[in-house]
Amino acid sequence: MIDGFIKVAAVSPDIKVADIDYNKENIIKNIIKSNEKGVSLVVFPELCITGYTCGDLFLQKELIDAAMRAIICIAEHTAKCECISIIGMPLCYNDKLYNCAAVICKGEILGFIPKTNIPNYTEFYELRYFAPAPNMPCEIKLSNNKIAMMHTKLLFESNNNPEFTFAVEICEDLWTASRPSASHALAGAKIIANLSASNETIGKRDYRRQLTAQESAQSLCAYIYADAGEGESTTDLIYSGHCLIAENGVILNESIPYTNGMITADVDLLRLSHERRRINTFMARDGITGYTTIKFDVNNKNAILTRKFEQKPFVPRNITELSQRCNDILMMQALGLKKRLMHTNVKNAVVGLSGGLDSTLALIVILKAYELAGLDKKGIIAVTMPCFGTTGRTYNNAVSLANLMGVTLKEINIENAVKVHLEDIGHDNSLDIAYENAQARERTQVLMDIANMVNGLVIGTADLSEIALGWATYNGDHMSMYAVNCSVPKTLVRHLIKYYADNTEDHQVSKVLKDILDTPVSPELLPPKDGEIAQKTEDIVGDYQLHDFFLYYAIRWGYTPKRIYDIACTAFNGEYTNEEILKWLKNFYKRFFNNQFKRSCLPDGPKIGSVSLSQRGDWRMPSDAMVSLWLKELEMI
DSSP, X not given: OBTTEEEEEEEEOOXXXXXXXXXXXXXXXHHHHHHHTTOSEEEOOTTTTTOTTOGGGGGOHHHHHHHHHHXXXXXXXXXXXXXXXXXXXXXXXXXXXXXXXXXXXXXXXXXXXXXXXXOOSXXXXXXXXXOOOOSSOEEEEOTTSOEEEEXXXXXXXXXXXXXXXXXEEETHHHHXXXXXHHHHHHHTOSXXXXXXXXXXXXXXXXXXXXXXXXXXXHTTSEEEEEEOOBTBOOSSOOBOOOOEEEETTEEEEEOOTTOOEEEEEEEEHHHHHHHHHHOTTOOTTTTOOSOEEEEEOOOOTTOOOOOOOOSOTTSOSSHHHHHHHXXXXXXXXXXXXXXXXXXXXXXXXXXXXXXXXHHHHHHHHHHHHHHHHTOXXXXXXXXXXXXXXXXXXXXXXXXXXHHXXXXXXXXXXXXXXXXXXXXXXXOOOOSSHHHHHHHHHHHHHHHHXXXXXXXXXXXXXXXXXXXXXXXXXXXXXXXXXXETTTTOOHHHHHHHHXXXXXXXXXXXHHHHHHHHHTSOOOOXXXXXXXXXXXXXXXXXXXXXXXXXXHHIIIIISOOOHHHHHHHHHHHTBTTBOHHHHXXXXXXXXXXXXXXXXXXXXOOOOOOOSSOOOOTTTTOOOOTTOOOHHHXXXXXXX
């Protein structure tokens, strides 16, 4: 195990029907290969020792006895491997034949798991040979004078890594309404292995993929599906070797169609543990009885973490998926605002338009809400409020956008008002925090008062990343009457605007939007230098790309600071130095903890994705919590 990750494998080996020696040798080769790759758990298909398609040969004693000798031989020949192997075989007990999975580790057979649900429909005739799993555990006497238990309720748990706990089901068990895996997961199994011989028909591959992903999501587990492939009899059926590894609803790896071989993946056991703690309807071990826990020890030092981590976890890499997500998010934001407008019977929405990313997105959302509500877009009052730090570029973009979109534009220069206020409080005109925040609060006051004049609502523009970092003036841009961007991270804001720009029929609007996308992120509270923006947000707080990465793994998955640092160094290798990542990660935690008081009184706004910092919903944290524990871990790096 590497920091909570376990490398697992699913194998579709080359076999020959009823040629047990040939099958045995290929299984041994694949176990040794798995061990060399750092795999700790490798799963083979259903009945792969004999072949699934033996038919009435399963009634031959020679075949059954040879299968038992083969599994003992496999165990002996892989005794030095630091990995667990799960292999399909027929097993005779009390004159009944069972379709079983044998679990072996370091030369020992740890147990046998019989198939619970025996299909006997369409192309399947298993009841002709196999009995359903017995209700009670059975002791199987092995030819080497040892005993192994056979039972459906066997739980295998690592002595040195208790998070590494798995159970087994076989093929049809996944396809039924009463799945053993559900009970296994509730009993504590974080990994479910499925040994399968699922023949291929048109459309079945997609359904199999959906089943596997859905089971891993429902059971909050990793699911390893090893399927029979080429080598099975083609008398009536075709087997494609469709191996899958899924984790909590996501397919981590999948085999190439119609090829035998091995797939591997790094399963995040700590992520699964976090998810089970978080979702309190997952009643782990409550009322789950009848299980026998079998301990094992493996420590595969060949393991190298190969799991990839997206630099932008909030942004889908697939273009089609990204477009669909952008469309969905804009609709969710707009529907949230539409409901608020309808509920308050308000026909005027007031928004501060700066020529920056967030206010631009807010204006797009307001327009869409007005379209959905059938309201006149002249009721959208976009207010541009130039002051000391406003540049010509952002001012012109704000004015152009409002005019091109056909909303009502108000321009209110707040320089004199801010100067008078600073004089009133005895400010010395230094460019300090009071100088900056006076502008932000003046803008909010203007927006609120205009809203009162027109019986309207002030629409907030702050995004999720700013809320996480506390990058907002308290009771300034921090406050509004409805915050449409509150669940949208900065890395996604850009894509939402680009999506709108790419899909609008107004080429002039698209041109302005693309220039806004190219403008540096800035609050524009300090005077410009030579007409250019002097205050760049990311120079102060760090790149939003990094902070969104930190936010996603810290809040959504509960990763420790050290773990976030490690995966960030991998994900951003060559783009940021390790020192830069550590610096900004420390800054993230400091700002996140120190600014909870701002999140404790945020206005309403719609939850959009899996990370939300609403004090009424997903994130409830005391404003005076100490960050020392998290920083201490980072100081030890």
